[in-house]
Amino acid sequence: MIKRLTVLVLLTLGLVLALLLVQHIPSAAAYDLGTRTLQRGMKGDDVKELQIRVAGWAADSAQQTYVVVDGDFGPGTEAAVKRFQRAYGLTADGVVGSQTRQLLNSLEDSDGSTAHFAWSEFYGCQGKYGTDFSGGKVSSSAVKENVRRLMWKLEALRKKAGNSPVNINSGFRNTTCNTSVGGASNSMHLYGVAADIRVSGKTPYQVQALAKTCGFSGIGRYTTFVHVDSRMEYPYGSQFWWWPSTTQ
Numbered sequence: 001m002i003k004r005l006t007v008l009v010l011l012t013l014g015l016v017l018a019l020l021l022v023q024h025i026p027s028a029a030a031y032d033l034g035t036r037t038l039q040r041g042m043k044g045d046d047v048k049e050l051q052i053r054v055a056g057w058a059a060d061s062a063q064q065t066y067v068v069v070d071g072d073f074g075p076g077t078e079a080a081v082k083r084f085q086r087a088y089g090l091t092a093d094g095v096v097g098s099q100t101r102q103l104l105n106s107l108e109d110s111d112g113s114t115a116h117f118a119w120s121e122f123y124g125c126q127g128k129y130g131t132d133f134s135g136g137k138v139s140s141s142a143v144k145e146n147v148r149r150l151m152w153k154l155e156a157l158r159k160k161a162g163n164s165p166v167n168i169n170s171g172f173r174n175t176t177c178n179t180s181v182g183g184a185s186n187s188m189h190l191y192g193v194a195a196d197i198r199v200s201g202k203t204p205y206q207v208q209a210l211a212k213t214c215g216f217s218g219i220g221r222y223t224t225f226v227h228v229d230s231r232m233e234y235p236y237g238s239q240f241w242w243w244p245s246t247t248q
């Protein structure tokens with residue numbers, strides 16, 4: 001009897017322990033850069049995450065190109081990693097070892113946003129018409145992921161602007177917000193892939209020039225702000241390059 005009771009107690013304890021362990025296994029979320037050294041020729045979700053994080057380092061000068069987020073570490077990804085490393089004073093070898101990974105991780109907040117941007121800055125009309133990513137043209141989880149990728153590009157732009165704060169005039173717009181500001185019916189803001197930005201101490205011309213090195217395929221220069229988006233990378237009905245014709 002006692003033996004049977006002991007077995008039962010042990011079994012119960014084992015089950016509780018197993019449940020606790022399962023709960024503590026870190027989730028293999030999309031935001032995980034992993035632990036292996038990443039370099040050219042490798043494939044995987046960790047490479048995909050890397051591509052998201054270095055997407056803002058698409059070019060040295062104005063160029064209609066972007067880092068393809070496909071989980072395949074090719075020459076474009078390598079060049080972007082090198083630019084990132086150079087900008088942050090690391091050895092520009094294009095290999096993501098512990099130092100580069102550490103730096104990339106330090107640029108991510110615990111809630112998955114990036115170091116210098118908050119999710120709330122991208123809510124519909126800055127929270128006036130909603131305090132989440134619902135009500136747009138794709139699911140709120142899709143919008144959130146799109147905004148996350150946008151944030152990483154903006155982190156690069158901010159760095160290139162000499163760490164000048166980047167203000168978000170308008171990020172994601174739900175339909176109510178988009179209507180209220182007179183946005184286009186298929187505005188990229190409705191998907192969370194666009195932002196209207198102001199950069200402290202920089203003119204719209206200067207911001208536009210920086211944006212052209214960050215993998216942005218949609219750029220609109222206005223009197224007081226610059227619109228940036230990644231329309232080429234999404235099947236949202238605007239897969240063409242849209243840049244200001246003036247080069248100044």
Ligand SMILES: [Zn+2]
Pocket residue numbers: 170189194195196227228
């Ligand atoms: Zn805009």
